[in-house]
Amino acid sequence: MILINIGDELLIGQVVNTNAAFVGRQFSAAGFELTEVITIGDSGDAIRAALEEAFRKTDTVIMTGGLGPTKDDITKKVVCDLFRRELVMDEGVLKHVTEIFAARGMSLTDTNREQALVPAGCTVLPNMLGTAPGLWLEEEGKVLVMLPGVPFEMERLLNEEVLPRLKKRDTQHHAIIYKVLQCTNITESGLSDLLEPYEQQLPSEFKLAYLPVPGIIRLRLTAQGDDKERLAIQLDEQFAKLKEAVGTYAFTDEDLPMEAVVGQLLVRVNGKVATAESCTGGRIANLITSVPGSSRYFEGAMVSYSNEVKRDLLNVREDNLKRRGAVSEEVVSDMALNTMGLFDVDYAVATSGIAGPDGGTEQKPVGTVWIAVATPVRLTTHEFHFGSRTGRAQIVERAAHAALNMLRIEIEKDLK
Amino acid sequence: MILINIGDELLIGQVVNTNAAFVGRQFSAAGFELTEVITIGDSGDAIRAALEEAFRKTDTVIMTGGLGPTKDDITKKVVCDLFRRELVMDEGVLKHVTEIFAARGMSLTDTNREQALVPAGCTVLPNMLGTAPGLWLEEEGKVLVMLPGVPFEMERLLNEEVLPRLKKRDTQHHAIIYKVLQCTNITESGLSDLLEPYEQQLPSEFKLAYLPVPGIIRLRLTAQGDDKERLAIQLDEQFAKLKEAVGTYAFTDEDLPMEAVVGQLLVRVNGKVATAESCTGGRIANLITSVPGSSRYFEGAMVSYSNEVKRDLLNVREDNLKRRGAVSEEVVSDMALNTMGLFDVDYAVATSGIAGPDGGTEQKPVGTVWIAVATPVRLTTHEFHFGSRTGRAQIVERAAHAALNMLRIEIEKDLK
Numbered sequence: 001m002i003l004i005n006i007g008d009e010l011l012i013g014q015v016v017n018t019n020a021a022f023v024g025r026q027f028s029a030a031g032f033e034l035t036e037v038i039t040i041g042d043s044g045d046a047i048r049a050a051l052e053e054a055f056r057k058t059d060t061v062i063m064t065g066g067l068g069p070t071k072d073d074i075t076k077k078v079v080c081d082l083f084r085r086e087l088v089m090d091e092g093v094l095k096h097v098t099e100i101f102a103a104r105g106m107s108l109t110d111t112n113r114e115q116a117l118v119p120a121g122c123t124v125l126p127n128m129l130g131t132a133p134g135l136w137l138e139e140e141g142k143v144l145v146m147l148p149g150v151p152f153e154m155e156r157l158l159n160e161e162v163l164p165r166l167k168k169r170d171t172q173h174h175a176i177i178y179k180v181l182q183c184t185n186i187t188e189s190g191l192s193d194l195l196e197p198y199e200q201q202l203p204s205e206f207k208l209a210y211l212p213v214p215g216i217i218r219l220r221l222t223a224q225g226d227d228k229e230r231l232a233i234q235l236d237e238q239f240a241k242l243k244e245a246v247g248t249y250a251f252t253d254e255d256l257p258m259e260a261v262v263g264q265l266l267v268r269v270n271g272k273v274a275t276a277e278s279c280t281g282g283r284i285a286n287l288i289t290s291v292p293g294s295s296r297y298f299e300g301a302m303v304s305y306s307n308e309v310k311r312d313l314l315n316v317r318e319d320n321l322k323r324r325g326a327v328s329e330e331v332v333s334d335m336a337l338n339t340m341g342l343f344d345v346d347y348a349v350a351t352s353g354i355a356g357p358d359g360g361t362e363q364k365p366v367g368t369v370w371i372a373v374a375t376p377v378r379l380t381t382h383e384f385h386f387g388s389r390t391g392r393a394q395i396v397e398r399a400a401h402a403a404l405n406m407l408r409i410e411i412e413k414d415l416k
Numbered sequence: 417m418i419l420i421n422i423g424d425e426l427l428i429g430q431v432v433n434t435n436a437a438f439v440g441r442q443f444s445a446a447g448f449e450l451t452e453v454i455t456i457g458d459s460g461d462a463i464r465a466a467l468e469e470a471f472r473k474t475d476t477v478i479m480t481g482g483l484g485p486t487k488d489d490i491t492k493k494v495v496c497d498l499f500r501r502e503l504v505m506d507e508g509v510l511k512h513v514t515e516i517f518a519a520r521g522m523s524l525t526d527t528n529r530e531q532a533l534v535p536a537g538c539t540v541l542p543n544m545l546g547t548a549p550g551l552w553l554e555e556e557g558k559v560l561v562m563l564p565g566v567p568f569e570m571e572r573l574l575n576e577e578v579l580p581r582l583k584k585r586d587t588q589h590h591a592i593i594y595k596v597l598q599c600t601n602i603t604e605s606g607l608s609d610l611l612e613p614y615e616q617q618l619p620s621e622f623k624l625a626y627l628p629v630p631g632i633i634r635l636r637l638t639a640q641g642d643d644k645e646r647l648a649i650q651l652d653e654q655f656a657k658l659k660e661a662v663g664t665y666a667f668t669d670e671d672l673p674m675e676a677v678v679g680q681l682l683v684r685v686n687g688k689v690a691t692a693e694s695c696t697g698g699r700i701a702n703l704i705t706s707v708p709g710s711s712r713y714f715e716g717a718m719v720s721y722s723n724e725v726k727r728d729l730l731n732v733r734e735d736n737l738k739r740r741g742a743v744s745e746e747v748v749s750d751m752a753l754n755t756m757g758l759f760d761v762d763y764a765v766a767t768s769g770i771a772g773p774d775g776g777t778e779q780k781p782v783g784t785v786w787i788a789v790a791t792p793v794r795l796t797t798h799e800f801h802f803g804s805r806t807g808r809a810q811i812v813e814r815a816a817h818a819a820l821n822m823l824r825i826e827i828e829k830d831l832k
Contacts, residue, residue: 008623008638009625009627009636010436010437010453011440011444011450011453012440012444012450012594013436013437013439013440013441013442013443013444014437014440014441014627014634014636015437015627015629016432016434016436016437017432017433017436017437017453018432020429020432020433020455021426021429021431021432021433023429024426024427024428024429025428025430026429027428027429028428028429034427034428035427035456035462036455036456036462036466037427037433037454037456038452038453038454038455039452039453039454039455040451040452041451042623042625046451053469068604068626069604069605069608106603106606109605109606109609110609111609111612112605131605150628151810152807152810155807178428187522188485189525189527189528190522190525192485192527193525193527207458209424209458211425211430211431218430220424220430222424275719277698281698281702281705281706281714282693282698282700282702282705282717282719283698283702284698285697285698285701285719286697286698289697289698289719289771290809290812292774292808293774294697294721295721295722298697298721299722299724299725300720300722300729301698301717301718302718302719303691303701303705303717303718303719305701305705305710305715306714306715306716308715308760309715309716309759313758313759343725355705356708357708358708358709387568391568391571392706392708393706394567394568
């Protein structure tokens with residue numbers, strides 16, 4: 001299967017293509033293989049060429065984008081041209097669009113009415129969250145699915161309309177299954193050397209991929225084949241061998257981001273957490289609360305960007321701020337320890353660093369970040385250097401993940 | 417120019433392809449046109465097919481990924497095969513890799529040494545931030561650039577090594593320039609109707625695109641041509657007409673995200689801001705602090721996820737929490753007003769809502785968010801409904817942007 005994402009905004013980088021990642025995730029979870037993603041602009045010629053090329057390689061193509069009400073949206077016209085169909089008014093879609101506008105107290109314009117035009121013979125996939133419907137076109141064993149480019153509209157249509165239809169159509173499809181082992185405290189090449197004997201014995205239907213994210217290497221073991229049940233048994237066997245080979249560098253075999261791993265640990269120890277953030281500016285809190293149900297263990301955060309807030313609201317000692325500077329072991333220690341009492345929690349995480357691009361000095365270059373984790377019985381601190389040329393967003397991201405990893409290690413100590 | 421991104425992790429959606437957006441942004445700023453992005457997996461056949469296809473359409477191809485030290489990285493071998501070259505050891509790269517390992521107190525393994533193998537005749541683009549170098553291969557007027565997939569390594573190499581070389585090579589390239597006008601308080605189709613006469617008079621070398629983001633529609637006016645100077649004058653003229661046609665729906669003609677627009681306004685009024693966040697969990701603070709120099713106007717944030725923190729640290733009245741519930745006009749008003757004094761700021765933003773997937777009721781379904789903005793002389797509150805099926809991350813994102821937009825409106829009142 002091939003995915004085509006349409007939009008000038010994707011090519012000039014105004015918008016990051018999160019739709020491709022979403023489709024990839026849902027497809028791989030459902031056992032479908034996405035072999036290629038093609039991103040092109042809002043040009044009729046490019047859409048036509050991409051469609052022709054894609055159908056030479058596969059019989060199922062998903063397209064996103066190009067279905068909106070404005071002039072730069074031309075997908076439907078190209079599809080009609082290519083499949084020699086007329087655009088016809090779909091009364092169901094027209095009714096839906098009219099109702100959406102009525103609910104907002106607005107009447108329909110000609111532009112809005114065009115949203116209800118569909119290539120003849122298409123199955124309309126109702127879009128409850130917007131005006132542009134999804135469209136399913138089937139011809140001579142080929143399937144073309146057109147979805148709106150707005151992420152949450154596309155996501156709902158894919159899950160509720162497209163995937164069930166694809167599964168129904170393709171009862172005996174090729175199975176792709178995988179498991180993930182997450183490792184830390186080892187470099188990618190170190191892990192690669194360690195796993196050389198393991199990789200040499202891997203049967204050819206298996207593939208091991210190394211996916212480094214800040215502070216972590218995710219190992220993904222994938223198996224492909226036709227007999228799904230046999231494959232699952234083999235995957236379990238090979239995954240057990242992998243875990244043995246990796247040893248203590250592995251910290252979880254769940255395919256979850258670090259914030260969810262930490263969340264599960266907090267539930268297990270029945271602990272509560274709060275953060276005190278300077279350079280990470282709320283990113284750790286943002287990651288923790290991205291996990292559904294995090295209100296069970298997350299109390300809150302104090303983002304103390306200025307020295308005044310550090311002193312007045314987090315009771316950081318003036319003396320430490322003056323003598324050691326805001327980016328120092330003493331200040332993050334004060335921040336973490338005082339957060340324990342302020343938020344009445346079992347674990348507190350504090351960060352203070354220089355995210356750049358300005359503010360670095362010779363002693364403390366951009367990328368220097370101090371992180372502290374406090375528990376009722378321990379205070380752990382660590383100085384990180386994420387590199388002065390790494391970029392502001394990347395430094396914040398690495399610091400937030402390093403802090404979550406330090407928190408994970410502290411909670412695990414309490415489980416032993 | 418065509419970009420090829422290699423990585424199974426991109427196709428199965430484990431990783432979002434931010435590299436494509438970065439390359440697109442840098443290319444379009446430099447006047448180069450990216451016509452297509454092809455994403456494929458770590459398969460020799462797929463890489464070969466994508467390269468052949470790309471070079472049929474263009475003479476410049478950028479590839480990212482597939483250059484790491486582990487077994488799933490095969491780009492260099494495919495390129496050697498396709499361009500009939502040998503892999504040769506590059507002494508400069510070997511020295512660099514050896515030094516990186518020595519600095520970490522580690523010695524080189526065979527796997528690490530392979531990082532220094534490059535296709536014969538390539539120009540090595542030194543990677544100061546990692547072990548895999550960039551590679552520049554030129555043959556019969558065609559250029560193939562291979563870059564590592566790790567974002568910050570790729571980003572530095574693109575800016576410092578690749579773009580200067582491309583500019584030098586292509587002195588008279590086709591110019592693409594654009595301007596952005598950001599609008600609010602109008603729907604995409606409403607704006608499209610309003611701009612129909614404007615679009616009809618647009619010369620064919622111009623293109624107007626509608627890019628909706630939460631609460632905002634970004635209009636991008638693009639011009640393409642060979643005479644860059646003439647084009648710039650025409651773009652200014654057409655952009656002035658566009659601003660006139662859009663009228664008061666436009667709020668900025670700078671191509672900046674909302675958090676940077678708000679930051680500029682805060683600098684202009686010399687005002688300070690703090691946030692009190694419940695459902696947004698620090699996302700507003702995270703957005704505000706993503707702007708370099710935000711420490712000039714951002715004091716901090718109180719992420720009050722639990723009712724206890726709302727009561728004890730933000731002095732939200734117990735009575736309001738009990739009678740009205742945490743998601744209510746009364747509670748966000750308390751949060752915003754008390755944040756003013758607590759952080760000693762001129763503007764305070766507060767959010768409280770139900771991000772889901774659980775916690776909704778009939779009166780307050782998932783997606784209900786109350787937002788308050790306090791200034792020394794005004795308190796503004798608004799209830800939003802972002803939809804119960806929108807998804808947790810999307811609700812947080814929309815709420816954070818709606819809050820920033822409310823803040824923008826309040827600061828602009830103070831400018832009048």
